[in-house]
Amino acid sequence: MPTLFAYTDGACSGNPGPGGWGVVLQAMEGDRVVKERELNGGAAETTNNQMELMAAITALETLGRPSDVTVVTDSKYVMDGLTKWIHGWKRNGWKTAAKKPVKNAELWQRLDAANARHRVRWEWVKGHAGHPQNERADELAREGMAPFKA
Numbered sequence: 001m002p003t004l005f006a007y008t009d010g011a012c013s014g015n016p017g018p019g020g021w022g023v024v025l026q027a028m029e030g031d032r033v034v035k036e037r038e039l040n041g042g043a044a045e046t047t048n049n050q051m052e053l054m055a056a057i058t059a060l061e062t063l064g065r066p067s068d069v070t071v072v073t074d075s076k077y078v079m080d081g082l083t084k085w086i087h088g089w090k091r092n093g094w095k096t097a098a099k100k101p102v103k104n105a106e107l108w109q110r111l112d113a114a115n116a117r118h119r120v121r122w123e124w125v126k127g128h129a130g131h132p133q134n135e136r137a138d139e140l141a142r143e144g145m146a147p148f149k150a
Contacts, residue, residue, distance in 0.1 A: 002028055002034050003028045004025070004027055004028075004063070004069040004070070005024075005026045005071075005072060006026075006059035006060070006070070007025075007133035007136070007137045008058075008072070008073050008075075009021070009052070009055055009134060009137035009140070010022075010049070010054065011048065011051060011138065011142050011145055012048035013145060013149055016045055016047050018042065018045070019042055019043055019141075020043075020141040020143065020144025020146070020148070021144055022038070022137040022142075022144055023040070023055050023058055023062070024037075024137050025038075039140070041054070041058070042141075042145045042146075044148040049077050049104060051145075052078050053078060053107040053111055054107065056075075057111050060111070060118060063117075066119075068118070068119045069120055070120075071121070071123070072133065073124060073125070074124065074127030076124060078111075079122045079123075079124050082108075082111060082112070083122055089108070094108075094109075
């Protein structure tokens with residue numbers, strides 16, 4: 001059975017402004033890519049954090065059946081949000097420790113539901129540091145943003 005990886009990234013021109021997200025899905029057998037799929041999209045008025053979330057959401061929602069998958073992101077916001085902060089937000093009725101509404105709560109809820117369908121390992125990589133799949137996800141995010149830029 002192949003090992004699945006999802007490399008995700010978001011981009012925004014202005015924050016808020018036009019943005020895009022990109023995903024590289026890879027099925028690996030050993031060191032060999034046996035299947036690869038690239039996805040991207042964007043929005044006219046969004047934020048970088050929203051695009052980072054959409055990349056992770058799309059990666060997990062695209063998997064047709066419950067899977068073991070490693071999601072690789074350069075976003076501490078996404079990784080820490082899902083692995084650390086979300087538990088408190090849910091306990092507090094989607095409010096922060098300061099009793100303010102969680103920003104992007106609808107996207108966090110969607111990511112939480114997508115994450116729950118799978119056995120997900122979250123891995124952080126430094127962005128713009130030469131990691132080939134992360135760089136490709138970044139390119140896809142910029143391509144996803146292109147139709148929305150003036």
